[in-house]
Amino acid sequence: MITALLTEGQTVSEVAARYGVHRSWVYRLKARYDDEGEAAFEPRSRRPLTSPSAIPDATVELVLRLRKELADAGLDAGADTLCWHLRRHHRVVISRATAHRILVRHATVTPDPSKRPKSSYIRFEAEQPNETWQSDFTHYRLTTGADVEIITWLDDHSRYALHVTAHHRITGPIVLDTFTTAAAEHGYPASTLTDNGMVYTVRFAGGRGGRTRLEVELRRLGITQKNSRPSHPTTCGKVERFQQTLKKWLRAQPRQPATITALQALLDTFTDEYNHRRPHRSLQHRATPSAAYTTRPKATPGERHSDTHDRVRQDKVSKTGNLTLRHNGRLHHIGIGRTHAGTYVRLLVQDLDITIVDTPPARSCAS
Incomplete structure (x- = not known):
């Protein structure tokens, strides 16, 4: 239009008719070109001069x-x-x-487009506090280079961190001790949910060994024990997400711990912040875990009298006339008698009731 006006010598009416615009727009464009020169050809922002609804x-x-x-x-x-x-x-x-x-x-x-959308997960949540406790442990390296492990017991319903402690290495007795400590403060849960690590369960170890101390204690108390399937970490996703949040917080601290005592002091500080002052996005109304844990009545254990531990073992009587059997995390010796030394036997075990059957090994036939 500018070229038609200034170079071709057309009138404003002719240019407006040629390009299908109003004459006033041609006048405004010509005035802009007279004031700004070539800059008049650049696009202009259509943003309004004022925006009353904009955030201050x-x-x-x-x-x-x-x-x-x-x-x-x-x-x-x-x-x-x-x-x-x-x-x-x-x-x-x-x-x-x-x-x-x-x-x-x-x-x-x-x-991060690679992240799996949250809508693809099937969420589950216990209806009551103490209905299910999740547990897991994670590794942490001190500034001295020493490796330690942090175990967590977390309430499934409220995400309340019941117990978080650091140890040189997590063992079966430590798992039971931390569970008992948490239960002494918060009451016993109706069930537990952990992965299939050997410190929690021997269910996936072929059924030959005795139950761990935790398994024996849970059965005695009537607490249902649940374990995730192998290669399914999302089953225990709440406690694993807690561990990620914990490690992120630890990395942000100005002074990294050099001893397990210093690390435990940081864990206590984080647990207090997490439980009582940090809103949890997965809880209703973004409540804190402490508020969600204390709002509803707590679940209690049931009974597991019919849940017996049955197993079959092949063994050989030792030279001293003994057989060994693991129970409650300890190895026990069962006296059979020296007269049976070297005898192959089969043990039929149901809890503490043991039946021992003489079963000579099958002889192979030579061709």
């Missing part, structure tokens, strides 16, 4: 400041958590979508 700059700055403070402290700093802190501590209410847009606009969110 002070709120945007507050969101970004909270995001940095929480992230530096090693705590969750997602949009849901930010909205909770704004509402509870600053009396500012914005939607989750608004908070997320602010984070994206200021490049504080790193997209």
Whole structure:
């Protein structure tokens, strides 16, 4: 249009008719060209001069400041958590979508398309506190280079961290001791859920060995024991997610622990923060685990009298006339008599009732 006006010498009416625009637009374009020259050809922003519904700059700055403070402290700093802190501590209410847009606009969110969408998971949650306790342990390296392990007992319903302690190495007796300590403070659960590690269960070890101390104690108390299938870590996803949150917080601390005592002090600090002051995005109304754990009545153990431990073993009487049998995590010696030394036997075991049958080994036939 500018070329038609200035080079071809057409009138404003002719240009407007030629390009199908109003004459006033041709006049405005000509005036802009007279004032700005070639810059008049650049596209102009269509953003309105005012936006009454826009989030105030002070709120945007507050969101970004909270995001940095929480992230530096090693705590969750997602949009849901930010909205909770704004509402509870600053009396500012914005939607989750608004908070997320602010984070994206200021490049504080790193997209990860490879993540599996949350909608693809099948979520389950216990209806009552103490209905199910999840447990797992994770490795941690001190600044001295020494490796230690951290065990956690977590309530499935409320995500309440019941017990978090550090040890040089997690063993079967330590698992039982930590469970008993947590139960002494919070009451016994109706069931437990762990992976199939040997410190928790020997169910997947072929059925030859005796039950662990934890398995024996759970059966005595009437507590149902549940274990995830091999290669299915998401079954115990709540406690594993807790461990990720814990390690993220530990990495953010200015002073890393050099001793197991210093590490335990940090674990106690984090557990208190996690249980009582940190909102949990998976809980209703973004409640804290402590609030969710104390709101509803707690479940209690049932009975497992019909749940016996049955197994069959092949063995050979030793030279001293003994057989060995593992029970409750300990190896016991059963006296048969020296007269039976070297005899092959079969043990039919049901809890503490043992039947020993003389079973000579089958002889191979030579061709």
